[in-house]
Amino acid sequence: MSTFPRGWFVISWSDELAKGDVKPLRYFAKDFVLFRMDGVATVLDAFCPHLGAHLGYGGRIEDGGLRCPFHAWSFGTDGHCKSIPYAKKMPRNTSVTCHAVREFNGAVYMWHDPEGAGPAWKIPVIAEYGTEDWSDWNTNCLEGVKTHPREIVENVADSAHFPTVHRTEVSEFENEYVDHKATQRTKGVARPPKGGVDHFEIEATYYGPAFQISHMAGYLDSILLMAHTPIDETHLDLRFAVSLKKSGPKTEQFAQFYAENLRLGFHEDITIWEHKVFRDRPAICDGDGPIGRLRTWYRQFYEPRG
Numbered sequence: 171m172s173t174f175p176r177g178w179f180v181i182s183w184s185d186e187l188a189k190g191d192v193k194p195l196r197y198f199a200k201d202f203v204l205f206r207m208d209g210v211a212t213v214l215d216a217f218c219p220h221l222g223a224h225l226g227y228g229g230r231i232e233d234g235g236l237r238c239p240f241h242a243w244s245f246g247t248d249g250h251c252k253s254i255p256y257a258k259k260m261p262r263n264t265s266v267t268c269h270a271v272r273e274f275n276g277a278v279y280m281w282h283d284p285e286g287a288g289p290a291w292k293i294p295v296i297a298e299y300g301t302e303d304w305s306d307w308n309t310n311c312l313e314g315v316k317t318h319p320r321e322i323v324e325n326v327a328d329s330a331h332f333p334t335v336h337r338t339e340v341s342e343f344e345n346e347y348v349d350h351k352a353t354q355r356t357k358g359v360a361r362p363p364k365g366g367v368d369h370f371e372i373e374a375t376y377y378g379p380a381f382q383i384s385h386m387a388g389y390l391d392s393i394l395l396m397a398h399t400p401i402d403e404t405h406l407d408l409r410f411a412v413s414l415k416k417s418g419p420k421t422e423q424f425a426q427f428y429a430e431n432l433r434l435g436f437h438e439d440i441t442i443w444e445h446k447v448f449r450d451r452p453a454i455c456d457g458d459g460p461i462g463r464l465r466t467w468y469r470q471f472y473e474p475r476g
Contacts (some may be wrong), residue, residue, distance in 0.1 A: 173284050174198045175319070175471035177350075177378030178293055180409055182278040182398035183309050187211055192236065194226025198282055199402045202269070204421045207231050211278045212247040215267040216415050219251070225266070231281055262264060275299045275395060276307050276411065279381075286474060294377055298393055300415065305396070305421050307411040308429040312436060314405050315398075317443035320468060322398050322408070323379060325439070327464035335438050337361040345460050347467040352376040360388075362431040380469040390424055391415040394432070 176411060187206045194216065195202040201216035203226035216224050228239030235244030235252045242254045249268035254260065269283035269287050275296045280413045281289045298304045325331070327345055332338040342357040353375040360368045370388035377383065381397035396410040410432055414425045456460060 173472060174181070174282060174400050175379040176285075176287075176290070176475075177380045177470075177471055178279045178281055178282045178289070179380045179399040180274070180277045180395075181213070181280045181357055181399060182211075183307070183311075183409070183411070184211075184273060184276045184278060185309075187278060189316075192226060192229045192231065194224060194284070195281075196401055197261040197399050197407075201225070203229060203236070204278070205229070205231060205236055207234070207236065207247060210272050211273050212236075213269040213271050213280050214245065214249050215269075217266075218243060219264055219266060228458075255259075276309075279397065285475065286450075290475075291378065294383065296383060296393060296395070298415075300445075303416055304393070305414045305416060305425050308425045310409065310429060310433055312408040312433070312440070314401065315408050315440055315444070316405055317440070318400050318404070318448065319379060319400055319406055320465075321443045322439075322460060323352075323376065323404075323468055324464060326352050326374070326382075327459040327461045329459035331356070335442065336435055343459065345463065347463060350378050352464065352467050352472075362435070379468060385452055390417060390421075390428070392428060397424045408440075410436070412424060431466070 181197065182204060184289050187204065189206055192203065192205040195204050200226065202213050203216050203267045203386045204213050214225065216226055218225055218240060220241055220243055223238050223240035225236060225238055230237050233244065235246055237244050242255050245266055246252050251264040254352035272293050273275065274293050276299060279293055327342055329343040338358055338360045340356060340358040344355050346353040353373065356372045358370060360370055368388045370386055372384055372386045374382055374384035380399060384394040386392045393413045394410060398406045400406045412425060412429050414421050414428065414434060
């Protein structure tokens, strides 16, 4: 697959983008600028239409606009140039492309579509997020992982790798594919990298090709938000956040321990992802899980809209 898929992609945790922040981004082999003005997270194409300065390096929020660091042209959250301090007449073609952005569940999402079309589905709200019964997110970002997003998505269907890579005994495993959603339901016993034994039950759903929300019942009930966003054809940022159902004063300590186990678990996968090749026609056996169905579902995000 030589293009990037259509979907919602996490580009930042909300608490990483304070009021007035301006940050450069590089995703989908393109440059963008992310900023927060009047409490709203906004993504524009990076380069000023004037003489091409990158708005994310030295740009600042000032007088209700994003000021270019080169000649102080000011842009609104819609990408339109609002003012040029030394111009008597506004020239044509002064806008910067603005991208659809939503902020839910403590994360900033950007819509990407190779055809330039708008969002095709909504981001689900995690009902437990921000409530008093659940801990705050414990967030992580593994930057520049050398792999293609499809390698991560295939974990939805790959039941056979769990005991080998993650020391997990799977007793029940099923997949469901409906429109833009792919769900994995799993029961088993996990032996995390840092020790312990956990009898668990997980329902994990991808909403499009780029982020997954998991609800897990086990020693502690937890919610996991996992997202991967391609930087270019061969690298991506892998983000994950965990929240635990509160069970006493040590919940935050458990959340940190849980997040560290997840980080170590992802690194076990990463070692394989970064050194494997992709088989278009793999030699699949009957215990491998529905990898073919997963690939058919995943392909829709690369195909032109009908």
